[in-house]
Amino acid sequence: MKFTIKAPATSANLGPGFDTLGLALDLWNETTITPAKEFSAQVSGEGAGRLASGKNNLIVRAAQRVAERVGKSLPPFHAECVNRIPLSSGMGSSSAAILTGLLAGNVLLENPFSREEVLNLACEMEGHPDNVAPAMMGGLVVSAMENGKVIARQISVGMNVHVTIVLPNFYLPTKQARAALPKKVSMRNAIHNISRTALVIEAFRNGDLDLLGKVMSDKLHQPYRLKLISGAASAMEAAKEAGASAVALSGAGPSVIAFSMGEAGIGESMKRAYEAAGVEARIFRLGVASRGAELEKRE
Ligand code: HSE
Numbered sequence: 517m518k519f520t521i522k523a524p525a526t527s528a529n530l531g532p533g534f535d536t537l538g539l540a541l542d543l544w545n546e547t548t549i550t551p552a553k554e555f556s557a558q559v560s561g562e563g564a565g566r567l568a569s570g571k572n573n574l575i576v577r578a579a580q581r582v583a584e585r586v587g588k589s590l591p592p593f594h595a596e597c598v599n600r601i602p603l604s605s606g607m608g609s610s611s612a613a614i615l616t617g618l619l620a621g622n623v624l625l626e627n628p629f630s631r632e633e634v635l636n637l638a639c640e641m642e643g644h645p646d647n648v649a650p651a652m653m654g655g656l657v658v659s660a661m662e663n664g665k666v667i668a669r670q671i672s673v674g675m676n677v678h679v680t681i682v683l684p685n686f687y688l689p690t691k692q693a694r695a696a697l698p699k700k701v702s703m704r705n706a707i708h709n710i711s712r713t714a715l716v717i718e719a720f721r722n723g724d725l726d727l728l729g730k731v732m733s734d735k736l737h738q739p740y741r742l743k744l745i746s747g748a749a750s751a752m753e754a755a756k757e758a759g760a761s762a763v764a765l766s767g768a769g770p771s772v773i774a775f776s777m778g779e780a781g782i783g784e785s786m787k788r789a790y791e792a793a794g795v796e797a798r799i800f801r802l803g804v805a806s807r808g809a810e811l812e813k814r815e
Contacts, residue, residue, distance in 0.1 A: 519623060520548045521616045523809035524654070525601040525802070526608035527681065527773045528646040531732035531764035532712040538608075538650035538657055540805040541679060545599045545612045546812070547575060549620045552594040562599040562609070574610065578617025579624065581637055586628045590621060602798075604690070605683050606767035611647035614638050615809040623811060639666045647767065654808040656720050673804055675723030678779050680760070682751055682786035683771040685796040688744060693768035696740045705735040725761035728775060732762040745770040747793030751786040758785035 525543040529535070557573040559565075567573060571580075575595050583590035595616075601609040618634045618641075629637070631652065638648035645659035649668040659668035712731040719728035742749045748765065751772045755763045760774035760782045774782050783799035790797035 517814070518548065518550045519620075519814040520546055520812045521619050521809065522546050522812045523612035523616045524608075524651055524805040524807075526611060526647045526650045526767075527606070527679075528608065528644075528650075528767040529734070529737065529764065530716055530773075531738070531762070532709040532734045532736070533646070533658075533716060534709065534734065534736045535644045535646050536658060536660065536713060537716065538646040538659070539679075540650040540654045540657070540808060541607070541681075542803040542805045543600050543607070543800065544805075545597065545601050545609075545616065547598070547616045547620070548596040549593045549624075550596070552592050555592050555594075557595040557597060559597045559599055561597075562601055563603045564599070566603065567597075574613040575617035575620065578614045578638075578641060579621030580617075581641065582618055582621030582625055582629065585637065586625060588625055591624055593620070593624065595620070602683055604687060606765065606769045606771040607681065607683070607800075608647040608651055608767065610690075611638065611642055611651045612809070614641045615648060615651050619809060619811060623814075635668065636665055640664075650808065652808045654806050655804060656717075658717060671717055671721055673720045673723070675720070675725065677723075677725065677804065678776045678782075679802045679804065680755070680774045680776065680779060680783045680786070681766055681771050681800040681802060682774075682783055682790065683798045683800065684745065684747060684751075684790045685798075686745060686770045688768070688770040690768045693741050693744065696744055697737055698740070701736055708733075708735045725775065725777060728762040732764050732775075734764065737768075738765050741765055741769050747790035747795050747797075748772055750793065751789040751797075754785040754789040755782050758782045
């Protein structure tokens, strides 16, 4: 049996919604699984030559997690990965790999788990739900962890918004970006984020880009992370000057995400801001992905 799984990029946090909000984006990794004598993975595109090619590959490890949970042994497979989501980018590459592996393991073991159970396993592996939930469900997703289980809901987005992500050539692992955060936050900053997170959701629901621009601000993570990423703060300013309605660090960074009605040079201005800080950058012009990870083809 041979099958292909597609998993989308995601942008988590969306400003104030730290570890809570995430948006699925129309940029997909496609992985074809074929039976093999031993576990192997071959990657083309993003991460080629950098990702593990044997049993330590994240897709293989995630598939093994399914087998461990059901107490069965996983038939070995080869994963042929066509990757479009850059690694360590703030665009959810690890979530896409985890979901791909879990879905593959689930198919190979004849579907012991529902999609909701697969999502719970993905949250366990990722440690926070805000990338894996939209990557699984598509669209804009609000998620929370309750007693180790995820509660996640998709919010319908009432607009055709342009999403521009600019990714600097700068390595910032999520672990490091999380280690930069304070252990305690002030009540004032917590209120800043709670109120704005609710309003960010309302802005997406109503297609209100003006509102999105007023409320997409954060006091819990961006101020600490922006100090680690040369050019990111000026890229955010440049996006606004070029006409973006709202802008945020994408996930834990180092990329920046901008929302706008048209594109009109927003990506180029952000790229120039990164370059002025001495960092090369790539522009991704994307839309929202309304669907999440799924089994695409089975032969
Ligand atoms: N919410 C997570 C963080 C997303 O900001 O650390 C990581 O991609």
